[in-house]
Amino acid sequence: MSTPSPPLALVAGDGHRYELIARVPAAPRRSLLWLPALGVAARHYQPFAERLASQGIAVFLHEWRGIGSSALRAGRHVDWGYRELLGDIACSEAAMRTAVPDADRIVGGHSLGGQLACCHLACRPEAAQALWLVASGAPYWRAFSGPRALALPVLYRFMAWLSRVNGALPGRRLGFGGNEARGVVADWTRSGLSGRYRAAGLDLDLDTALHRVDVPVAAAVLADDWMAPASSLRYLLGKLATPAPTIASFDAQALGIAADHFAWMRQPDTIADWLAQR
Template sequence: MMRPLVVPVQADDGHRFELIGRVPAQPRAQLLWLPALGVSARNYQPFADALAARGISVFLHEWRGNGSSSLRPSREQDWGYREILEQDLPASLAALRLHGNVPLIIGGHSLGGQLACVFGGLHPGVFARFWLVATGTPYWRSFPARRGWTLPLVYRFLPWLAQRQGVLHGRRLGFGGTEARGVIRDWARVGLNNHYAAVGVQADLEGGMRRLRGHADAVVLADDWLAPPGSMQGLLSKLPQVTSTLSIVPADTLGTQADHFAWMKAPEAVVKALFHSFE
């Protein structure tokens, strides 16, 4: 038996959103899952169902500004990594802890995987494992040469465009959704200098990741140009005390395109790769 849940959450600054939960009868662990940029939590329900069938309680976090979030980015409403790391994710973690007392896993897709590692570094000893899918540092040098050479231009242009428009209209560009300019600013800075930091955050985010311990299961999709193996390896290198396994999943194993998003509707091969060292 698997129990679906919708858990109302409120951050300390008043931001409201919902966690979508999938809880098996006898959970072996709990996973806090962070979506990709611009992707609502509900899109990961097939993934959550597949994990719950293997005994993992899954709680799908909602990004500020997406889906069930009470906020939408605008010229007047802006935020960056600080609000995500210091307001929203602690509220989700507190809500998750009310629904079981088993080992905790944190993970995510794309930007979610990056911030899962950063948040783990802010809360050492809380998470035993890190599940990372189609993610990695956006640092331009971690990408194949020709594509990597173009990325510094992208990382300068998109924050400028977001500042000019008040938000980044990502869907028009094929990148994310309607995004707060502060999020784009913080993301682009990492892409340029490979150093995780955020406006208004005093903590040493890079140092926190270096001190993390545990195990990371990392999954790269073979044809994913947005998160190639070098990008994932660059992110894992920031966790020197975390042991890791890296799986590259091709299209024939996945049963669909091995790109950045198709796996979400056919998640079984990704789930199997995540469980490779868990069981």
């Protein structure tokens, strides 16, 4: 069983305060820094963390800036982008290293969390020895198919415009993400339109650096997930140097719940068990 403990109170380099949820078994053999989907608070992954912790993996659930335990909320006068999010991830990784210094490190994530897990490794190749992805893939419109692919560029441009005029994206009202900082939306829509990753203000070509990431990858695809289909995952993994990522598709029968973008979080045992065996 994992050790019950209060969340770790962290302060990022620019003063951003937030909490890191930890589930640490008695003698962890590996540690995982898990990055949530856009607009999803870390606490929603606690069943996933408990399942992995029961199998000897210490799990640290990162909190996105602007949601949950974060001291900030996006608005007209409060903004950030991928550069700041990557700084927060580095802060959480340092805390994980301190908490379990002798465990092999994994970084992973769900949806946007998986994308930024890849970008974190691009920035810090020594950060982890493995990469885990669940329901994740690049948002590049050409990585999708059918009418949805043609609609995505319009949607991306609309959300970028709306976040600029509103001061932040009102994601709760739109039913997509949370109330997101316009800088995050700008960085995300840029990757959706161009297929390339760039963080405004970051002195690093993320796309070039991604091609140097060479760690074992385990990626789970949800059979009915239109937001991160296998094609978008393949596009994302195609940016890495890893020669043979391990990919598995899970349907509703295997999961015991709908095989869509979010339902697996309520019944995560099948995916957690598969990852723990990698």
